[in-house]
Amino acid sequence: xxxxxxxxxxxxxxxxxxxxxxxxxxxxxxxxxxxxxxxxxxxxxxxxxxxxxxxxxxxxxxxxxxxxxxxxxxxxxxxxxxxxxxxxxxxxxxxxxxxxxxxxxxxxxxxxxxxxxxxxxxxxxxxxxxxxxxxxxxxxxxxxxxxxxxxxxxxxxxxxxxxxxxxxxxxxxxxxxxxxxxxxxxxxxxxxxxxxxxxxxxxxxxxxxxxxxxxxxxxxxxxxxxxxxxxxxxxxxxxxxxxxxxxxxxxxxxxxxx
Amino acid sequence: xxxxxxxxxxxxxxxxxxxxxxxxxxxxxxxxxxxxxxxxxxxxxxxxxxxxxxxxxxxxxxxxxxxxxxxxxxxxxxxxxxxxxxxxxxxxxxxxxxxxxxxxxxxxxxxxxxxxxxxxxxxxxxxxxxxxxxxxxxxxxxxxxxxxxxxxxxxxxxxxxxxxxxxxxxxxxxxxxxxxxxxxxxxxxxxxxxxxxxxxxxxxxxxxxxxxxxxxxxxxxxxxxxxxxxxxxxxxxxxxxxxxxxxxxxxxxxxxxxxxxxxxxxxxxxxxxxxxxxxxxxxxxxxxxxxxxxxxxxxxxxxxxxxxxxxxxxxxxxxxxxxxx
Numbered sequence: 295x296x297x298x299x300x301x302x303x304x305x306x307x308x309x310x311x312x313x314x315x316x317x318x319x320x321x322x323x324x325x326x327x328x329x330x331x332x333x334x335x336x337x338x339x340x341x342x343x344x345x346x347x348x349x350x351x352x353x354x355x356x357x358x359x360x361x362x363x364x365x366x367x368x369x370x371x372x373x374x375x376x377x378x379x380x381x382x383x384x385x386x387x388x389x390x391x392x393x394x395x396x397x398x399x400x401x402x403x404x405x406x407x408x409x410x411x412x413x414x415x416x417x418x419x420x421x422x423x424x425x426x427x428x429x430x431x432x433x434x435x436x437x438x439x440x441x442x443x444x445x446x447x448x449x450x451x452x453x454x455x456x457x458x459x460x461x462x463x464x465x466x467x468x469x470x471x472x473x474x475x476x477x478x479x480x481x482x483x484x485x486x487x488x489x490x491x492x493x494x495x496x497x498x499x500x501x502x503x504x505x506x507x508x509x510x511x512x513x514x515x516x517x518x519x520x521x522x523x524x525x526x527x528x529x530x531x532x533x534x535x536x537x538x539x540x541x542x543x544x545x546x547x548x549x550x551x552x
Numbered sequence: 553x554x555x556x557x558x559x560x561x562x563x564x565x566x567x568x569x570x571x572x573x574x575x576x577x578x579x580x581x582x583x584x585x586x587x588x589x590x591x592x593x594x595x596x597x598x599x600x601x602x603x604x605x606x607x608x609x610x611x612x613x614x615x616x617x618x619x620x621x622x623x624x625x626x627x628x629x630x631x632x633x634x635x636x637x638x639x640x641x642x643x644x645x646x647x648x649x650x651x652x653x654x655x656x657x658x659x660x661x662x663x664x665x666x667x668x669x670x671x672x673x674x675x676x677x678x679x680x681x682x683x684x685x686x687x688x689x690x691x692x693x694x695x696x697x698x699x700x701x702x703x704x705x706x707x708x709x710x711x712x713x714x715x716x717x718x719x720x721x722x723x724x725x726x727x728x729x730x731x732x733x734x735x736x737x738x739x740x741x742x743x744x745x746x747x748x749x750x751x752x753x754x755x756x757x758x759x760x761x762x763x764x765x766x767x768x769x770x771x772x773x774x775x776x777x778x779x780x781x782x783x784x785x786x787x788x789x790x791x792x793x794x795x796x797x798x799x800x801x802x803x804x805x806x807x808x809x810x811x812x813x814x815x816x817x818x819x820x821x822x823x824x825x826x827x828x829x830x831x832x833x834x835x836x837x838x839x840x841x842x843x844x845x846x847x848x849x850x851x852x853x854x855x856x857x858x859x860x861x862x863x864x865x866x867x868x869x870x871x872x873x874x875x876x877x
Contacts, residue, residue, distance in 0.1 A: 303656050311644035314685065382640035386701065389604040389634045390657045391626065551567070552607050 297393045304392075304400020308374075312404065319411055322370075326363040326416055330355060331423065333483075345485040348514055353427070356420030357509040358482035360441050363416060364409040365476070365502055368445035369469040371405050372452035376462050379548075388549065398541045402449045402534075409445035413438045417513075428516040436512030436523055443530035444505035447537035448473070454541035457548040476502040481510075504529050554618070556582040556709050556741035557603060561612035564598055564765075572598040573609065574765030580743060580758075585735050587756030587773075588745040589853065591869035595765040596745035597637060600713045603743070604634045617708045630658065633702035637714040640701065641694050643687035647678050650686060650697060651704050658705035672700040676730070692723035699730070703738075710734070712744045716751060724751075731755055747869055749853040761857055763868070768860040773853065780851040780859060783825030785832065787818040790842030801839035807831050816844075825849075 312318060334352045341351050348354050378384040387397060417427070417434065427433060455468050477483075479496040480503035486494055497503040508526035511518045557580040564573040573595045580586040588596045601607035603614055605625035614621040617631045634640075642650055651669040660668065673682045676696040681689065686697060695715070702710055712731065716724040732755065735742050746752050752759050753773045760770040769776055785808065789798070798818060802811050807828035808820040822828035825848035836843055857865045 300657065303653055307642065307645060307649075307653055310649065311642075314644060380638070381643075382636035382638040382698075383642055385606055385636050385638075386634060386640035386654075387657070389606055389629055389632065390654070391629045391659075392657045549606060550608070552601055 300396035308404035353425035368448035372456035587759035590762035633707035
């Protein structure tokens with residue numbers, strides 16, 4: 295009960311900060327828009343190779359960009375934690391009776407909401423660009439769920455990194471060195487069957503790929519394979535639980551080092 | 553009288569082998585302001601971290617408000633407030649939101665919380681700024697909000713870690729007045745750490761001088777200074793004096809002792825400063841030493857520090873700053 299309350303208080307704190315700087319979301323969408331619009335047009339003809347499940351590359355790419363954006367947004371979450379650590383904000387919380395988990399959960403909750411908003415905006419831009427999503431409202435919902443469930447564990451891991459290294463540079467490094475490879479070893483840009491064999495193997499264990507497969511299947515197909523979508527979302531949920539538990543433990547590592 | 557804080561034999565070594573605490577211990581009586589005075593890097597902040605449950609010592613123990621810091625950190629957290637060296641204000645939130653969140657973490661709600669928040673905003677001169685985000689506050693306002701935040705839940709023991717570092721002299725004086733009023737009105741026990749000699753002298757009813765992770769002297773500021781017996785004489789000399797000349801001139805005088813010449817500045821101690829001045833001046837004159845100015849002062853905490861550590865406070869402070877940079 296206390297944990298839930300504390301999580302709500304922390305979520306409220308982060309949501310208020312977001313409401314005061316709504317342009318932050320627009321800022322995080324600049325890069326995804328470039329990918330969606332320019333990259334999407336540049337590789338328009340690639341669907342001619344087959345295996346994309348659709349002739350419209352923009353439609354193929356939109357769920358991918360949604361998922362990629364959610365993952366990167368989540369990855370940057372630790373920057374806020376570094377800021378709180380640099381100021382005395384986190385120390386103030388840690389000497390209060392606040393539940394440690396709520397300090398992570400609050401950021402996850404806010405990040406989930408951000409991921410959902412980003413997903414909707416990207417989806418709308420995809421629609422305007424002429425993409426068709428045969429999955430309907432339920433498909434869109436599943437697509438948003440995939441984005442949220444991919445953002446969540448990376449929010450937690452990013453905060454864990456921040457707690458252990460306490461440097462913005464390290465968070466930036468971790469995001470680029472881990473999330474970029476995860477993006478390219480998934481089917482975000484390229485149909486899985488067209489990837490080299492070893493990459494296909496990597497993709498099977500890649501959370502970004504779990505999310506993009508689920509999101510794309512749900513959004514594009516009139517009759518999606520719900521069993522496979524459910525499995526992927528379940529894996530992402532399990533990953534989230536592990537990541538949040540890890541991040542909560544990272545407070546101990548931090549407290550040992552001060 | 554019971555103790556609000558007891559620390560004993562605290563040892564803390566950081567990775568890289570830096571020994572921040574080296575057997576530090578002291579006790580603070582309930583309802584008083586106790587000062588931990590020491591240069592940068594002396595171990596003051598680490599002590600506060602241990603006492604506020606943020607950090608665990610390698611050895612030693614401590615009780616705050618009668619509660620064991622190591623065994624019952626959860627209970628200790630309910631009765632303490634911390635105003636840390638770095639501002640803990642959330643700049644994206646308003647003053648009111650900062651205080652409200654803090655109160656909620658301690659289980660305060662509804663009218664009680666709203667009342668407390670309004671009272672604190674009023675008390676710290678922030679009533680008009682309660683709805684503005686703290687990012688737009690001046691340094692002094694942020695610091696006041698920091699202190700208010702540490703008080704929302706009515707702690708029994710308040711930790712003020714370098715509360716006035718980086719503030720303008722005027723704002724600092726203002727802050728001193730506030731801290732004194734707090735101790736008086738709220739019956740709080742306050743542990744104040746500072747590297748300002750004047751701050752410790754003015755605010756603390758007792759203080760411990762900390763150097764290299766241990767307490768080197770403890771007592772009331774007055775008692776510490778009177779231990780030194782007598783006044784400090786400071787004499788600026790004219791050009792071209794040698795150590796030998798000066799010492800020869802003063803060695804035989806019964807009125808002064810501890811004669812030290814640093815550059816052109818001569819320091820000495822005297823049981824009765826005013827009476828020693830003419831004698832010293834005459835001795836210097838007959839030795840052919842020219843004098844530019846003479847100052848007589850009661851011993852300061854700086855003198856106390858020098859006596860116990862063998863170095864001047866400012867030197868130690870600067871040396872540590874260079875080291876930690």
